[in-house]
Amino acid sequence: MNPAAVAYTARWVWCGPGDLRENAWVLMAGGWVRGVQERPPAGAERVELGQGLLLPGLVNAHTHLELSGLTSLAPPAGDFVAWLEQLVALRPDTLRVNGAAATRAAAAALAADGTALVGDITNTGQARAALAQAGVSAVSFFEALGPSKAPPPPPGYEWQGPLLSGAAVAAHAPYSVPAGRLQALKRQAGDLPFCLHLAESRAEMEFMAGAGEQGRRLEAFLAARGLQRSQLDLRAATPLGQVQSLGLLDQHTLAVHGVQLRPEDARTLAAAGTSLCLCPRSNLGLTGNLAPVEAMLAAGVNLALGTDSLASAPDLSLWREMAALAAARPGLDPETILAMATAGGARALGLAGRFGAIRSGAAGPLAFAPLAPLPPEQMLAAAVQGRHAGPPRSLGRG
Numbered sequence: 072m073n074p075a076a077v078a079y080t081a082r083w084v085w086c087g088p089g090d091l092r093e094n095a096w097v098l099m100a101g102g103w104v105r106g107v108q109e110r111p112p113a114g115a116e117r118v119e120l121g122q123g124l125l126l127p128g129l130v131n132a133h134t135h136l137e138l139s140g141l142t143s144l145a146p147p148a149g150d151f152v153a154w155l156e157q158l159v160a161l162r163p164d165t166l167r168v169n170g171a172a173a174t175r176a177a178a179a180a181l182a183a184d185g186t187a188l189v190g191d192i193t194n195t196g197q198a199r200a201a202l203a204q205a206g207v208s209a210v211s212f213f214e215a216l217g218p219s220k221a222p223p224p225p226p227g228y229e230w231q232g233p234l235l236s237g238a239a240v241a242a243h244a245p246y247s248v249p250a251g252r253l254q255a256l257k258r259q260a261g262d263l264p265f266c267l268h269l270a271e272s273r274a275e276m277e278f279m280a281g282a283g284e285q286g287r288r289l290e291a292f293l294a295a296r297g298l299q300r301s302q303l304d305l306r307a308a309t310p311l312g313q314v315q316s317l318g319l320l321d322q323h324t325l326a327v328h329g330v331q332l333r334p335e336d337a338r339t340l341a342a343a344g345t346s347l348c349l350c351p352r353s354n355l356g357l358t359g360n361l362a363p364v365e366a367m368l369a370a371g372v373n374l375a376l377g378t379d380s381l382a383s384a385p386d387l388s389l390w391r392e393m394a395a396l397a398a399a400r401p402g403l404d405p406e407t408i409l410a411m412a413t414a415g416g417a418r419a420l421g422l423a424g425r426f427g428a429i430r431s432g433a434a435g436p437l438a439f440a441p442l443a444p445l446p447p448e449q450m451l452a453a454a455v456q457g458r459h460a461g462p463p464r465s466l467g468r469g
């Protein structure tokens with residue numbers, strides 16, 4: 072047996088959807104999961120975690136680490152364009168003053184609470200070193216915004232042991248990137264994930280439809296930054312219609328937010344295999360609503376969870392996103408929410424099997440939530456709702 076092998080056990084081990092085990096042992100070595108078994112493995116150091124839930128490391132499928140210095144933004148209050156104006160006005164100065172330190176602190180917080188992997192939107196690449204240093208695997212989505220022709224760096228995934236440092240392509244949104252450029256970016260993404268914000272705000276919907284006061288304000292905001300509506304080559308009156316007509320929807324595309332999607336839009340995403348990432352606290356704070364989760368699940372859309380940035384969320388805890396979603400949609404099965412925060416995010420980032428599940432060959436770390444003794448059905452609800460007996464933590468980082 073490898074002397075570096077460590078075996079973890081807890082009262083409950085959730086290996087993935089439909090796979091909850093009592094007092095199972097998870098063997099890890101070098102940051103990789105080597106197996107799950109009923110009896111303690113011979114020759115490995117043993118760590119008995121006691122009452123609580125051991126689960127795959129969480130996947131935060133959408134954040135913007137490099138905006139971590141923007142916590143001084145006034146809380147969102149349902150006015151999306153006003154929030155955008157604040158973001159753009161504060162961004163350069165605030166980030167120059169405290170951006171790098173805030174990004175490092177945010178990466179360390181992610182590492183501490185059981186987050187294994189992030190989908191991180193970037194315009195600079197500056198968060199990549201902080202994430203690697205903290206031991207958090209990352210798909211860094213280099214985001215294109217506006218009409219510029221400068222291409223993002225070539226996409227590709229690189230592993231250093233169990234730590235992934237991936238580069239992928241993102242377009243900001245169909246209201247801020249011209250049609251031809253969206254198509255070129257999607258082509259560049261190839262078989263790796265392609266991320267874009269979609270149908271987030273009322274303002275975006277009105278802008279795409281060419282009507283409404285909030286739409287006019289968004290149009291003025293974009294025009295003041297050199298992007299005219301006529302440059303976008305709009306082919307549909309909705310964000311989803313635009314990306315669909317441009318051929319951007321397939322199983323490699325990750326749409327983020329979807330707050331303004333209609334229940335019937337679930338069929339479009341499901342047929343294309345496109346994943347949708349909800350950012351519950353940001354969505355509720357900025358827009359007062361969430362994507363039609365139940366319709367998406369019923370149609371079979373792969374759902375992921377993200378925090379969005381510290382400019383619209385109070386912290387980058389995916390645990391608190393799960394709790395916010397459970398509170399906003401109390402009818403959702405807790406296991407469905409856990410799946411969104413693990414396997415759903417891994418699949419959305421093209422990493423199913425490598426993250427989001429406890430199985431041989433998966434990368435660590437694991438996450439552990441201490442819980443009071445409870446029967447299994449109540450225990451999953453307590454874990455998701457944040458009724459923990461102590462702070463959640465990471466285990467087995469390579």
Ligand SMILES: [Zn+2]
Pocket residue numbers: 133134135192268327379380
């Ligand atoms: Zn975002």
